[in-house]
Amino acid sequence: MKCPRWTIRRMMAFVLILAVMLGLGLPAWHVYHKPEFHAHAWIDRLDPDHSQPTYMSSVEKMFTKGKPVVLPAVTKVTYRTSIDPYIPTSFWHRYWNCLLPNSGITQTGCRPIGTQVQLMCEFDHPEICHRKANGLIGSVGLPNALLQKANRLNGEVPNP
Numbered sequence: 001m002k003c004p005r006w007t008i009r010r011m012m013a014f015v016l017i018l019a020v021m022l023g024l025g026l027p028a029w030h031v032y033h034k035p036e037f038h039a040h041a042w043i044d045r046l047d048p049d050h051s052q053p054t055y056m057s058s059v060e061k062m063f064t065k066g067k068p069v070v071l072p073a074v075t076k077v078t079y080r081t082s083i084d085p086y087i088p089t090s091f092w093h094r095y096w097n098c099l100l101p102n103s104g105i106t107q108t109g110c111r112p113i114g115t116q117v118q119l120m121c122e123f124d125h126p127e128i129c130h131r132k133a134n135g136l137i138g139s140v141g142l143p144n145a146l147l148q149k150a151n152r153l154n155g156e157v158p159n160p
Contacts, residue, residue, distance in 0.1 A: 024099075027095065027098040027099055028095055030098065031091060031094045031095045031098050032091065035088055035089075036088070036089045036094055037085065037086045037087060037088060037089060038085075038087050038089050038121070038122040038123060038129070039083065039084065039085040039087065039121075039122040039128055039129040040083065040084050040087050040110065040119060040120065040121055040122070041081070041082070041083045041084075041119075041120045041125075041128045041142050041143060041146055042081070042082055042083075042112065042116045042117075042118060042119040042120065042146075043079050043080070043081055043082075043116065043117045043118045043146060043149060043150050043153065044079065044080050044081075044082055044115050044116060044117070045078075045079055045115045045116075045117050046078045046079070046080060046115070078154060079117065079150045079153040079154050080150070081142055081146055081147060081150045083128070083141075083142055085129065087110070089107065090107065093107040107123050108123065108124075109121035109123050109124035109125075110123075117153070118146065118149060120143060120146055125143065127143060128141065128142070128143055
């Protein structure tokens with residue numbers, strides 16, 4: 001059986017296919033193995049029947065060692081504020097930014113889940129998080145607008 005001839009045209013096609021595979025595969029490998037995080041701040045609704053929120057922040061999980069947070073029983077609908085600086089950023093957003101840096105591709109903010117009434121994502125509200133020069137999260141704070149809304153919902157401050 002005779003092998004096909006190895007021509008310049010076939011070698012160029014092989015090198016092109018190899019370059020495309022490496023050009024797309026290596027950034028995917030780097031992005032997949034180097035996770036990035038962003039911050040969320042939100043208001044939770046606690047009902048008298050179901051006083052446990054459906055979402056625990058990673059900080060709560062760390063302090064409770066993964067066990068559910070036991071909140072005091074509530075007698076009326078109550079709202080609490082929470083913040084989580086360790087929300088994983090989506091793979092595809094980071095991958096496209098790695099392939100096309102400075103392209104203007106931005107990630108849209110996240111949506112509330114479970115009992116979250118209002119969610120503020122770092123991508124939409126960069127004021128909730130202060131980053132260090134190396135890109136790591138330095139400090140996180142609840143925005144005043146979120147605290148005021150939680151107080152209004154709890155009836156502690158008259159509605160303007």
